[in-house]
Amino acid sequence: MKILVPVKQVEILDEDFDVQDDGRSIDPDCIEFELNEWDDYSWETALQLMEKHEGTVEAVPMTVGDESADDGLRKCLAKGGERAIRVWDDSVAGSDPIAIARLIAAAAKKEDAQLVLAGTQSTDQAHGQTGIAVAALLGWPHVAVVSALDYSAADGKLTVRRELEGGVEEEIEVALPAVLTIQLGINEPRYASLRGIKQAKTKTVDLLSPADLGVSTDQLGETGSAARVRRMYIPERSKAELITGTPPEQVKRLIEIVNELKGA
């Protein structure tokens, strides 16, 4: 079985970020990148399946992004896996999750994957759309927000738990091929070893264009998206009444407030 794991380099804003003059995007100078938190868990899920079913399960991380996204793939490869896939050309810029999903679905077909493990959402945009859109485009069964997973190689069946509101979980059975979106806390993601980080540098990252995957440019970018950003702005926020002073002064006031509130 081959597992495709779509990962994302998410954007983290500096303290003094600003919206650009176009009013539709953040000044790129204020942005740093890191691997999406959810993707640590989906990649760990894939690694554990690969280790448990040694020799019969292969996991491949992939991303849609420019060359800066290679860092995220290397981070995955430092923990395991032999190769990764990056998809990009300029026609991808401005794509929303639905357009990105077209590329991931096409890559899953090209790789003949039977399982796609995506993160539930990204820390920057938090759409929660990509994984389940991939499932739709592939026509595969899917479960979102998976907090536990058991795979039986004998019958190709997955028994998963879906995390619901209020701490309840639902146990569900689903047969391969399938797409799951993985929730935080499903496992304890490992750290990469120094040796792993070194080895990752020599592993292959295949660069594919949308054309290589048979996805036309009108299916991508803003024209291929389900939504378009009209405006971005920094909201006015209500602010807490700040307790200032030295820590002893702050704490004195804090105790007064708590006593007052408890007495009321």
Add this chain to the structure above:
Amino acid sequence: MADILVISEQRRGVLNATVAEAIGAAKELASAKGGKVIVAVLGAEPERIIPSLSLAGVDEIVSVALPSSEFQSDEYEAAVAALIADRTPKAVLLPHSIDSLGYAPALAAKGGFGFATDVFGARYDGDDLLAVRQAYQEKVHVELEFPGKQTVVLTLRSSAFKAPEETGSPSVTSFEAPKADARTKHVTFHEPAAGDGEDLTAAEYILSIGRGVADEDNVAEFEDLAGALGFTLGCSRPIADNGWLPKFRQVGQSGKTVSACKVYVAMGISGSVQHLAGMKHVPHIIAINKDPEASIFSEAHYGIVGDMFEISKELKAQLG
């Protein structure tokens, strides 16, 4: 035509409260364009839910019987896609919930609809429907438009829209959902593990710790502090995920809603939407965080920008 379709959602016979809020949002949108509010009630026994959705402003309730007793993504997707084809609404409103995360993106991707999730504002600008959501860990608001889309699907954040207070008398019709191949099988529900006699939902005073605690060894210090203050200890998701505190102490969407809480002290918690969902209703919130930009400060009534360890030490000293 500018009808608005609201899709209901229920679990074990309990209606998701966001559905009524979606009706409130639909009412505003529909009245701006002279359209109708149509509410589709999906489930094995839709007739049991219909009375609670007969709210002011609802023009029609469509009863849609589904084979599975609980949410099944393929059945929901097929039923809603067929309803959209039949009614051609301008917008389709769903709760932003775990269930809708499981089928709404599939619906939108296949149908080619406009689509936005976790939306907390929606309005028309002329004929253009606009939706507002957050990005970058709640630091930025993003207004989305949907050029060329005849139908737009939106999932709505809970508590963002106001449910109508009055009841109404909508007409009730029924709709036969197409046969769907249900490719996932519900096995059972698992209840969260019960606590050791402590119930966060009943606690009036809660001190919660978050990622700022940094290390498992630091947790005990805050257990002591909560005890010294006479508060019950709670936590945010990463602390429970790491196993540093049991899951029954987790506050938030996938944990507990602290409904009886009067004073909530959040230490080292940034205030994600999921955490806020469990505690932002608390009448007195005090936030202690070293990041002045942390979103918890916009929900808190009092704030200390400072180091949680330093404050904890000082608190213990002053409490004696």
